[in-house]
Amino acid sequence: MAGATNAAVPTLIGSVQRALRLLEAAGAHEGGAPAKQLAREAGIPLPTAYHLLRTLTHEDYLRRDKGVFTLGDAVGRLAGSERVQNRRSTLEDSLTHWRDAIGVAVYFAVYREGEIELVAVADSPYAPAVHEWADFRETGHAHAIGQCLLSQLDDDARRDHLDRHPVQPVTRYSVRDRAALMERLEAVGRREPVVERQEYALGTVCAAIPITAGDVAATMAISLPLQQEARLRPAVEQLQAGIGSLLASLAFSISI
Template sequence: MATQTAAPTLIGSVQRALRLLEAVASHADGAPAKQLARETNLPLPTTYHLLRTLTHEGYLLREKGVFRLGEAAARLARDGAVQNRRIKIEDLLARWRDEIGVPVYFALYRDGEIELVSVADTPDSPAVEEWAGFRETGHAHAIGQCLLSQLDLKSRQDHLDRHPVEAITPHTVRNQRILLDRLGGLGRMEPLVERQEYALGTVCAAIPLTVGDTAATLAISLPLHQEERLLPAVERLQKEIGKLFSSFALSISI
């Protein structure tokens, strides 16, 4: 019998704790325990017990007799918002993958490093396998080159000082000077095309996306024998981005 009653009791405690968190969140300046007990229809002893527990765990702060949301609650909200934005990005990538028929990648430059955020592909059109460290080889793939092209000269040089240019295929850009000349010659919204510089038998193209201070990119890849599809696919992706740019831009800040 003890096992049968434990679960409902535990669930009830969680429900009461959530009601208290919601009540506290509704007061920007915090609220005292007695007021929270009235608003949640909880007995005062139960309210005090739950408030102490939530405060101990960091979900609440008690200051001058009132309770406010703590860092743990704020972190929970931030993590939820990040996850929601990731889901939106993944949904958009999958939509573009299906409409254009190519793998679609989304990456950004954050904290001095290249970060591949999400990839949408299929078994019939697989993404490029990360066989060499993606962050360390930004000079060799379209995504990395596109992101580096959006940085200021100091940030670009800092990145290359930490991740020097080196050949990983026979087609990789040979040295830093040639790479910098290539990046400097790109137009503001010009797609960057890379042929077998990162992976043999593969061609890639990346589209620059700059929202505020965030450098980001959307990219596609194709087998070398389908190279004639690359530029038409890029053009279609640019059109699709134009239709939904506002929605996509709101998600870039993850």
Template structure:
């Protein structure tokens, strides 16, 4: 006989829980991850992970490319994949909270339709944002957000962007020419923040990280006065942790 206390306990389907843990693991890797890594991060035996990954791929929730698993079209339609980003209001609210917690201005930009688009900025009276004194979309070579976004493009797209928005020196610390800038982009390590020191505006340092926001290339950044440069890397790593937590929460917003 079913007791009142047992009736109040929801029936949990283990395979669904395990599949969601795999989806969560996939959601933390912008460029995908192999089965062994996903199994480890989801806390699953490798054979179980393989079986679930095959099933999720067959159903369209995942896709496999070059040995790694990424979100598929079905997951995107449900709202847990790259094409279904958090709502704009959530992003704005989150930026405001992060700016207060991190004690630094927080910026979010997308690369869409061939242009750098600064979509949101949050700051506080104690830590004001950098004033856009030179057109932001035209000076991507000189600020961390732009460098981070352009670093995610392929060679042809980079060349096209720089044909339309040539490299020009904004401060004495800015990159001086196109070839030097392209060499810098090729040398970037995508696992490390992109750091810019007084290249866009004197007296300010900035660090940016790539993120997943919809199907667009995206980046977030923090800036600080030059005299607080020692805080920069810790601040952007704190931002990375906050962004990862937000995106993972959307993975778990699937209704079954």
């Protein structure tokens, strides 16, 4: 049985290689090419090429029209996935830089389709991230990231969010009710950081900086152990000073 399995591996690899050569051949012809031409250019026997072309067409990697094959939508999605990964890598590199420069855990989050979405985190053993012990999306009223994002929404969007995710204490330091939260959010200045002390996680202080990136509410945030609270304000100021250099990667990341 093991021998049969091992023998199948080169066969599968060979099929993938031949399929990729067919895609490369098709991609070299903007207006498409017939099966015989693609088989010849890829160096594949015509019967094998026909089989692979049918499979690639079925999976939408190729399109066949009047006997001519062109690249399909699935190829574009692959390229799009690579671009998304590159954008995410750029964002993560930026967060890692600031984690190391300031010595704190750094977060990037957006408000997308009615929910709080934590896009990326850079932490380390010496700068650990806050443990998500309660669903981050449902407890936005209790942490700095959520409060910062909610403060950027208009009244209708904010009320809609709180209707779906009601305010309730998460720790003994959390905001107690919706009215108190709304009053706090309305007091937040447009460019002011939001600071939260032990409202989501005991023993932790956090600050979130609002990010202007198109029409999407976004934020960068940091967290520190409570005993290091004296470092919070200088760390926020250092991050704010460098936020301009980050805007390009942050704006790209909103589309991830």
